[in-house]
Amino acid sequence: MKKTVIALALIASLCCCDKYEQMVLHNVEPGEVVDTLFIPAGHGTGSGWGMSTSGSMVFTENSIRVPARYGVVFRCEHGQFASQGQDERHKQLWEKLPKGSVVRIQYDVIQHLRNGQLYKEEMDFIDAEVSR
Secondary structure (H helix, E strand, O other), rough: OOOHHHHHHHHHHHOOOEEEEEEEEEEEOOOOOOOEEEOOEEOOOOOOOOOOOOEEEEEEEEEEEEEEEEEEEEEEOOEEEEEEEEEEHHHHHHOOOEEEEEEEEEEEEEEEEEEEEEEEEEEEEEEEEEEE
């Protein structure tokens, strides 16, 4: 009985050991800038009455600053996608690629493998340059 339990535990542990791998393939393909997006920075304030945890009435004031956001919408072999954000990289992309530009899109295809079989694939945008 003891040998049977040990054998079953060993078999179960071997069956549950999936091997996970990741492959990254760098690609470049032609595309077009379909649209550009800009959302200016904003600022807002507010105030109000509330109740503290001790039950007292309190007056609060708050201020919110929302940074500017930049985006570029691309069309390529895989359809349309947007790259957008509030960092300097997205601002530079927005500045150098006007709407209607013909571009070369650089991206990575990230393939996730389990036991040698593809189970998930992602595309990670890297950059785009105007085609010459």
